[in-house]
Structure formats: structure tokens, C-alpha cells
Amino acid sequence: MPTISVLMPVYNAQPYVAQAVTSILQQTFRDFEFLIIDDGSTDRSLKILRAYAAQDLRISLVSRPNTGYVRALNELLARARGEFIARMDADDIALPDRFARQVEFLRHHPQVLCVGGAQDWIDGAGRFLLHHPEAETHAEIQALALVGHTPMNHPSVMLRRQALLDIGGYDEDLCPSEDLDIWLKLGERGQLANLPDTVLQYRQHDQSVSEIYQVQQTAKRRECCERAWQRRGVVGQYQFKESEPWRPVDRRSRHRFITMYGWWFFNRGDRPGAIAYGLKALRAVPWSRQSWTLLICALVKPLPSAP
16 A cells, blocks of 8 residues: 555646656655546646656546546545545645655654645746745644634645545535635644645646635635634634735736736846746736836846846
């Protein structure tokens, strides 16, 4: 039996899926099965996945019509044989020692049911955006989860398979906030933790689930919290906190994020990155003075890091 079962649903991830798969196959901890469902992709994702499956017997690939990623996750969970479940998304990149670090942590902390880790956020082209640490202790994680924040990054986590089965797997009715529901339910049975180590490059792009469904996520996060308050008998002791969107939700916010990232690249001394985002800002809102300012500065202004 493998130590780890890796679960990865895939839907139209052609630009990124090869990097995602390669990052799993190159893990230093090699005792795993890699379970993949192609969820009715209409691009070349399935062709790419079949090529990898033909080369590595640890990959078990199923292709079928689209049902959505949460149902795909439950199907993958039903097939899993490993002691631990490692989540992976088809547009992210796992660092080579991710599995080794997480297995070691779970072996030494039997009270912990799920462990995640810090991430480096990257854009669609793989450019570094920011480093994102997570709350590390169980108390911090639960305090955040109970008011509607998501204190663990789903594709970064490793869980004990039996613990996930014991809570009934993923609740499809709570999509696209099924992960918050998991952190709350597991927190009622054991402890959760995040490593301070970076375990994943987490990709932000305009076709990701988190970006497309942010408004729906907020409503479902509230529902997750309300259910947890009822289960724990703490109704009235917590208040749901609706945070500012951390990803674009419309054209205006997309432009705001693009220009913010562009200035980050400029201030880091990365002229190509700043120019790329200046052009993206112009494409998003061509009449914006902010777009033109960013692009002109990126093209001609001396970089802050220049001597």
C-alpha cells in the first residue's frame, strides 16, 4: 500500500498541468500513488496526462464527462489507498521536498490530522508575486476558520485519509468553500497545523476557481461557519467577517490587482515583469491614467534597485 495518495482533479489546465504533474513525480519522497481525474477537459489536458501516465506507473488516470472538481475529489478519495491524502491542483507547483516534510511532521505529531504550509504565489507566467505564510498553530487556525477566513491553502495540505473519510469527505453542497468546511470539521476531531516552510508555488490566473467564484465563496463560507457554530454550540459567540477580495472579482478590481503587481515588479527591479503588467493594465482599462503611468515608468524610468 502506498504511504500517500495524491488527489488531483483536472479541467482545462493545458497551460499548467505538465508543470503540476512533473512537480509531483519529482518529489524526494517517492512512495505514493498519483490519482488523477480528467473532468471532461475540452483542451489538450487529457492528451498531456495520458503521456505522463504512460511513463510512470504511479499515475492512475480516469477521464469522464465534467461533474465539477468537488465530486471528482470524492471519487478520487474513494479510490485512494494511502495512509495520507495529498491534495494538488493542476495549475500549481509542489516544491520537491513537500511530501517529505509533511509526512515527517504527521509521523511526529499523531494528534495532527492535517498539515499545510506556506506558499510562494506566482502568476500565470510563473513570475513570483509574494510569499504567503499561514497561521501555524491549531488555535490560530480554528480562530480564523470560525469567523470565515480560510487558514489553510487546500492544494498545499496533507491529511490523514481515515480522518477525511470519518467526516464524510467533501460536502458538494458547500462548493466552492468545501475546504473551509473540512478545516472546521477536522478541528472538532483533532488538530491542524501549517508548516513555516514553503511547500507550494500557488498560481494566480484569471481562470482559477478562486477568482471566478469569489462571490459564491463568501456566501458558502458563511454557511460553513454557521453550521460549525451550531455543531459546537457557540452560536452568538462568533461573528462572520467578510474580508476584502484577495483576488479580482470584476474588471475594476482586476485592473487594481494588475497595477499593484506591476508596481511590485518595478520596485523589485524587474523591468520585464513591470512592462508585462503595464501592458496587461492597458489591455484591461486602456483609458486609465494609472495604466499609462505604470507602462511608461516600466519602459523608461530608472529602476529603484539600479545603482
